[in-house]
Amino acid sequence: MERFTDExxxxxxxxxxxxxxGEPFLxxxxxxxxxxxxxxxxxxxxxxxxxxxxxQEVFIKAFQGIGSFRRGSxxxxxxxxxxxxxxxxxxRSRKRQGQETATLPDDLEDWGxxxxxxVIEQRESRELMQRLIRExxxxxxxxxxxxxxxxxxxxxxxxxMLGLTNESGAKAYIVSARRxxxxxxxxxxxxxxxxxxxxxxx
Numbered sequence: 777m778e779r780f781t782d783e784x785x786x787x788x789x790x791x792x793x794x795x796x797x798g799e800p801f802l803x804x805x806x807x808x809x810x811x812x813x814x815x816x817x818x819x820x821x822x823x824x825x826x827x828x829x830x831x832q833e834v835f836i837k838a839f840q841g842i843g844s845f846r847r848g849s850x851x852x853x854x855x856x857x858x859x860x861x862x863x864x865x866x867x868r869s870r871k872r873q874g875q876e877t878a879t880l881p882d883d884l885e886d887w888g889x890x891x892x893x894x895v896i897e898q899r900e901s902r903e904l905m906q907r908l909i910r911e912x913x914x915x916x917x918x919x920x921x922x923x924x925x926x927x928x929x930x931x932x933x934x935x936x937m938l939g940l941t942n943e944s945g946a947k948a949y950i951v952s953a954r955r956x957x958x959x960x961x962x963x964x965x966x967x968x969x970x971x972x973x974x975x976x977x978x
Contacts, residue, residue: 782808782851789842802839809852810835813859820863830866834859904964905957912960913953916940920949 780788785801792798814831818824838858845854909918916938923934924946935945942948 780804783847783849786842786845786851787847790845794843802842805851806835809855813855816856816859817863820860821867826866830863831859834862837862908957908960908964909953912956917949917953917956920946921953924950 780801782805785805789798789801792801810831813834814827817830817834818827821827821830823830834855838855841858845851909921913921919938920934920940923929923937924931929937931946931950934940938946940946940949944951
């Protein structure tokens with residue numbers, strides 16, 4: 777199920793038409809995006825304590841309205857819109873009740889959209905790279921790439937940790953992994969273009 781895009785998961789939820797068959801797809805969407813939605817809620821409200829609760833409420837709203845999601849739209853953009861509106865409603869409610877709230881910047885709308893798009897692009901790039909690593913690299917190459925690029929360990933340290941006795945050590949695996957990832961990325965681009973062309977032809 778992890779291989780499905782967000783939008784493909786939603787199509788399957790909509791096909792289930794509110795039945796229990798759609799729950800596994802909703803669970804995957806929740807697991808993928810709950811942390812990011814909580815982060816959005818914090819950036820909008822400035823309230824660490826309620827960010828997680830607000831994120832859960834956002835998902836409830838989103839899943840209740842999943843039938844209104846339009847094919848061809850981007851799930852993360854749609855979800856951010858729900859999060860932003862829900863958080864602003866919460867801030868207005870607190871203000872009416874006389875509770876102390878964070879001061880909202882005048883440019884919140886522009887900041888929010890730009891920030892969300894930036895975060896979404898970063899997340900999607902990271903997820904794509906993780907997917908390509910899983911699909912294209914062997915176990916040793918994956919370990920080398922993770923230790924060097926994620927944990928920022930020097931190549932000689934990686935070589936010692938993994939017991940790499942070949943002449944070039946970890947560097948040889950980096951070269952091999954980069955070549956495989958480049959090829960995998962090119963294939964992914966070709967596949968994506970073909971899928972877009974097919975959708976436009978429908």
